[in-house]
Amino acid sequence: xxxxxxxxxxxxxxxxxxxxARRRRRQxxxxxxxxxxxxxxxATASLGDVGLVAQREIRERVRGRIFKxxxxxxxxxxxxxxxxPKIHIGTAPSESVGVVGGGPLVAKVLDExxxxxxxxxxxxxxxxxxxxxHALRAGRxxxxxxxxxxxxxxxxxxxxxxxxxxxxxxxxxxxLGILRAYEAAGLTGAxxxxxxxxxxxPVESLQGGASKGAAKGTSVIGIVLLFLMLTQYNSWxxxxxxxxxxxxxxxxxxxxxxxxxxxxxxVLGIGxxxxxxxxxxxxxxxxxGAAVGSDLLKGTGPQLLVSELLWLVLGYAFYCWVYAAAGxxxxxxxxxxxxxxxxxxxxxxxxxxxxTTAETGNPSLLFKVLxxxxxxxxxxxxxxxxxxQVTWWQFVASVLLSVAGTAAMAWGAAGIxxxxxxxxxxxxxxxxxLGASARRRKAPxxxx
Amino acid sequence: xxxxxxxEGLRRTFGTVTALDDLSFDVPSGHVVxxxxxxxxxxxxxxxxxxxxxxxxxxxxxxxxxPVGQAERRRFGYMPEERGLYPSMxxxxxxxxxxRLHGMDAVxxxxxxxxxxxRLEVEDRSKSKVEALSHGNQQRVQLAAALVHDPExxxxxxxxxxxxxxxxxxxxxxxxxxxxxxxxxxxxxxxLDLVEDLCEQVTIIDHGRLVVAGTVDELAAxxxxxxxxxxxxxxxxxxxxxxxxxxxxxxxxxxxxLVLADGVDSDRxxxxxxxxxxxxxxxxxxxxxxxxxxxxxx
Numbered sequence: 217x218x219x220x221x222x223x224x225x226x227x228x229x230x231x232x233x234x235x236x237a238r239r240r241r242r243q244x245x246x247x248x249x250x251x252x253x254x255x256x257x258x259a260t261a262s263l264g265d266v267g268l269v270a271q272r273e274i275r276e277r278v279r280g281r282i283f284k285x286x287x288x289x290x291x292x293x294x295x296x297x298x299x300x301p302k303i304h305i306g307t308a309p310s311e312s313v314g315v316v317g318g319g320p321l322v323a324k325v326l327d328e329x330x331x332x333x334x335x336x337x338x339x340x341x342x343x344x345x346x347x348x349x350h351a352l353r354a355g356r357x358x359x360x361x362x363x364x365x366x367x368x369x370x371x372x373x374x375x376x377x378x379x380x381x382x383x384x385x386x387x388x389x390x391x392l393g394i395l396r397a398y399e400a401a402g403l404t405g406a407x408x409x410x411x412x413x414x415x416x417x418p419v420e421s422l423q424g425g426a427s428k429g430a431a432k433g434t435s436v437i438g439i440v441l442l443f444l445m446l447t448q449y450n451s452w453x454x455x456x457x458x459x460x461x462x463x464x465x466x467x468x469x470x471x472x473x474x475x476x477x478x479x480x481x482x483v484l485g486i487g488x489x490x491x492x493x494x495x496x497x498x499x500x501x502x503x504x505g506a507a508v509g510s511d512l513l514k515g516t517g518p519q520l521l522v523s524e525l526l527w528l529v530l531g532y533a534f535y536c537w538v539y540a541a542a543g544x545x546x547x548x549x550x551x552x553x554x555x556x557x558x559x560x561x562x563x564x565x566x567x568x569x570x571x572t573t574a575e576t577g578n579p580s581l582l583f584k585v586l587x588x589x590x591x592x593x594x595x596x597x598x599x600x601x602x603x604x605q606v607t608w609w610q611f612v613a614s615v616l617l618s619v620a621g622t623a624a625m626a627w628g629a630a631g632i633x634x635x636x637x638x639x640x641x642x643x644x645x646x647x648x649x650l651g652a653s654a655r656r657r658k659a660p661x662x663x664x
Numbered sequence: 665x666x667x668x669x670x671x672e673g674l675r676r677t678f679g680t681v682t683a684l685d686d687l688s689f690d691v692p693s694g695h696v697v698x699x700x701x702x703x704x705x706x707x708x709x710x711x712x713x714x715x716x717x718x719x720x721x722x723x724x725x726x727x728x729x730x731p732v733g734q735a736e737r738r739r740f741g742y743m744p745e746e747r748g749l750y751p752s753m754x755x756x757x758x759x760x761x762x763x764r765l766h767g768m769d770a771v772x773x774x775x776x777x778x779x780x781x782x783r784l785e786v787e788d789r790s791k792s793k794v795e796a797l798s799h800g801n802q803q804r805v806q807l808a809a810a811l812v813h814d815p816e817x818x819x820x821x822x823x824x825x826x827x828x829x830x831x832x833x834x835x836x837x838x839x840x841x842x843x844x845x846x847x848x849x850x851x852x853x854x855x856l857d858l859v860e861d862l863c864e865q866v867t868i869i870d871h872g873r874l875v876v877a878g879t880v881d882e883l884a885a886x887x888x889x890x891x892x893x894x895x896x897x898x899x900x901x902x903x904x905x906x907x908x909x910x911x912x913x914x915x916x917x918x919x920x921x922l923v924l925a926d927g928v929d930s931d932r933x934x935x936x937x938x939x940x941x942x943x944x945x946x947x948x949x950x951x952x953x954x955x956x957x958x959x960x961x962x
Contacts, residue, residue, distance in 0.1 A: 265765060268761070268764050269765075459751075460750075463750065464747060465748040467712075467715075467717055467742070467744045469762075471716075471737060471742040472737065472738055472765040472766050473765055638717055
């Protein structure tokens, strides 16, 4: 049912978008109009040239097929991660139980035992033990209960058996035994019903009610998404800067705007696309999770997701400058390849550490240290949040360290970018742009 | 529109290579100035310096008497030698975007984009990606990008390279038109005949230094006077041999090209020719720009 609703929602949204696009085409306008566009234009105008550069980045990125397909792919993946476990639970095995006599209490005990063993039960009334045994042999029923005192099965149920039938019989046998004990004790029917309705008292954890499994699942999904998205956005920055340099368009742009405006606009534009995509994914995850009642979004799940969203922004803010500076050093694909591995190393290390720790649920001291270092905090800190092993002030301290690290990185990267992006020919060495001796060794771009 | 672009005392070295060596020249508004020099002379470096794309060791660039900064550069248009457009961006959007970066509002940028794409006859490619265009059309789009914000100064590095005659005419026409509208146009080229046709002034540099600058007319009339004399029936121009102060540079199908030393009376040459036979041609010849260029760099 929920799947049908989600499918219908997707179709409606797609139809609305198609209809709007057709209407715009009929009106002969290629640009979206309306309040949203005016607001957007106002927002970018207030940012001046940075806003214009950011606007172009957003338009070009969102328009790209890679972005559309990638977003759809992630949404499908997240939806599947949330829905499939519920579908699996919804199709729990069913046991057909032939019942000979026993009364209404037996039926109630059968239901309770089925719940305990994760199955459902279908009661088939049988006239006699002989009829029940016959039905059992014929395979029409899985189990037979005679007068609430005996359980018949076709084949012996071993203690090591993992079938749903074995689990059901294991739960049913003691329950029927208790029922017999109640009868032997001379309890009335009402008393026996009251006792049969006994429920275990709830066990409350001081660190929230999420099960460890659910928190782990949410954490792992979040880390994987964080890794995929950070890698993707960083790659956009790297390739974007490199392509602007390679196509020489950077010369035309820098004839009109300052390097920091161009770089700032690019970083802002791609960052907003990243935030938009991540928000869409988190919103989609929350909506689908709520619709199907996913365990992944219970307990600390939502706060873990929000924390991951925040760390995606902080992680992007830190790494975008690194990748922008690297992009300005290269102007060919092969030059970029040599830069990618060393740049990706901290991300890969943090990613592997985070996945391992989320799996074991036991963060080491080293992992806790990584949660405060700007390059690794985006992966480590959300895991600690998911495990409930971080206080608010520790979280804030990590955020502040990350912001400070980002400011330092932005300052350094802007300097490298300014010195390197107009130098062409062979790949620019970092030492060339950092060293004082490099000040007067800038190679002319096609000097004649 | 009106002003003077001044490049004064520009100096720039790259390691041991001196790209600009105390280079100074002016580009007045309302003129098309050809910027000439052999490969490696420093033309591109000088042009990039106007836009702050290369640091200078010394010197200053002024526009209307004031040092050129970011605000002034927004009113300049630039076409780099190796071109510079986003390959996968739509032509119309790209021009509009560059116009906006130069300070235009969205409506004005859209209008100017349409105008210039029509003027350069590429309006039908407005929705195409730049990479899908031919070399000539990319060149036109690049020029539109330099012109979209109606710049006061237009600096074009090899704008005519690789174009067919139709493209050269179209772009040349636009450059002259912009100069007539009061724009200050500086462009480099190795096509000297075209420069001679398009420009009122030329500046020739070599090894980062100014070699020659002046109007095309001044340069054509400068140097030793040249005469072309044709005497009927005399294909070898023997009559000119031995004339004091006169050297025969070339004899082509009876037409003798003579170079006169300073102080030589051209009437005396005419009398000598008339004595040899009936004179069918007697004219002073202007120097071609290519000759000026070669002599300047000799």
